[in-house]
Amino acid sequence: MTTSAPSRTQPSTTSKVGEKRVTATLSTQRRKERLLATVFLAPTVIGIFVFTVVPIVGSFLLAFFRWDIISSPRFVGLDNFTSLGTDRTLRVAFANTIAFVVVAVLLQLAVALALAVLVQGHLPTWLRSILRSVFFFPLILSAASVSIIMSYLFNQDFGLVNQVLTGVGLPDVPWLTSGPGAQLLVVLVYVWQNFGFSFLLFVGGLASIPRDVYEAAAIDGASGWRQFRQITFPLLSPTTLVASVMAVISALQIFDQPYVLTRGGPGDSTRTVVMVIYENAFQQLQFGRASAIGIVLTVFIMLATALQFRLSRRFIHYS
Structure with missing residues (x-):
């Protein structure tokens, strides 16, 4: 008596294609959201860096120099x-x-x-x-x-x-x-x-x-x-x-x-x-x-x- 091997259920080709499309759509949506967030945040981040971080660092470094704008800065330590x-x-x-x-x-x-x-x-x-x-x-x-x-x-x-x-x-x-x-x-x-x-x-x-x-x-x-x-x-x-x-x-x-x-x-x-x-x-x-x-x-x-x-x-x- 011949017994047939149990059949295995495998995902169809159509479902695999559908999953790939959904994944690609989600990936594209995430990239758009990241790009949109970057566009909105960029002016604030640039403003903070240019008008806050750079002046703070510059002021700290300038404290170790003698400078009157006219002549070149001269390092004087403390x-x-x-x-x-x-x-x-x-x-x-x-x-x-x-x-x-x-x-x-x-x-x-x-x-x-x-x-x-x-x-x-x-x-x-x-x-x-x-x-x-x-x-x-x-x-x-x-x-x-x-x-x-x-x-x-x-x-x-x-x-x-x-x-x-x-x-x-x-x-x-x-x-x-x-x-x-x-x-x-x-x-x-x-x-x-x-x-x-x-x-x-x-x-x-x-x-x-x-x-x-x-x-x-x-x-x-x-x-x-x-x-x-x-x-x-x-x-x-x-x-x-x-x-x-x-x-x-x-x-x-x-x-x-x-x-x-x-x-x-x-x-x-x-x-x-x-x-x-x-x-x-x-x-x-x-x-x-x-x-x-x-x-x-x-x-x-x-x-x-x-x-x-x-x-x-x-x-x-x-x-």
């Missing part, structure tokens, strides 16, 4: 860095900048938080929208134009502010011609123009806090101040960290307001580190020295940011 320790103007500028950061950041965060709590309170929705726009509006203005307007408003001789002060029987204040007055004016102008960003961060943070927490606290008899101290502020601590880090980084790079308002004066009372960088680079044509100061400021900003994150481990409460 001379640009070692000479910074004997620069009195730079020391004063660093002291001014640090003092400014402490005062301006604390005031900026306090104003932003207070206004955010006010806006997120029991106000009509339309009024909340208007107040958010009003408080954020100064941030989109040019710092130079705002500083020019403020210099006229706070002018000691014909400024509107001093006219109001004398009108109510108070003495006029030498805002631009005395050290304390100029320092106070720079802080006020900077805070007025920059608190809007921190304000928006706090508004978003307050909106993320569950309302039932406040309802439970109200049932337990907690007052408004106690709710803020034991609920709002702890749950808002991550937002406060972000706002403080951004505010410190921005304040350490202040330039526009003191330069337009006082040119760093009277004396060196409002001179900042970025102003010293500008003066060394574009007035004294010491580009290597200016790059060295910029690197020192960058390292200082990184250390300040790291310190903030380090200290925040004790005070940040994540819900």
Whole structure:
């Protein structure tokens, strides 16, 4: 008796051709997607490389040279860095900048938080929208134009502010011609123009806090101040960290307001580190020295940011 071998099922030629076509179609589609992604990403990548990476690398290398644009760069090693320790103007500028950061950041965060709590309170929705726009509006203005307007408003001789002060029987204040007055004016102008960003961060943070927490606290008899101290502020601590880090980084790079308002004066009372960088680079044509100061400021900003994150481990409460 003859037994036939079991038949094996093999894919047909048609199915193989169909699979190859599907594979080729998918491969072509993937190539088109990669090409499209490359086309869209190329301008951003090129822009970051040309306007960020290249200047950073160039500034770092330039810090080891002495160059005034006119003559050829001359390698001086660490001379640009070692000479910074004997620069009195730079020391004063660093002291001014640090003092400014402490005062301006604390005031900026306090104003932003207070206004955010006010806006997120029991106000009509339309009024909340208007107040958010009003408080954020100064941030989109040019710092130079705002500083020019403020210099006229706070002018000691014909400024509107001093006219109001004398009108109510108070003495006029030498805002631009005395050290304390100029320092106070720079802080006020900077805070007025920059608190809007921190304000928006706090508004978003307050909106993320569950309302039932406040309802439970109200049932337990907690007052408004106690709710803020034991609920709002702890749950808002991550937002406060972000706002403080951004505010410190921005304040350490202040330039526009003191330069337009006082040119760093009277004396060196409002001179900042970025102003010293500008003066060394574009007035004294010491580009290597200016790059060295910029690197020192960058390292200082990184250390300040790291310190903030380090200290925040004790005070940040994540819900």
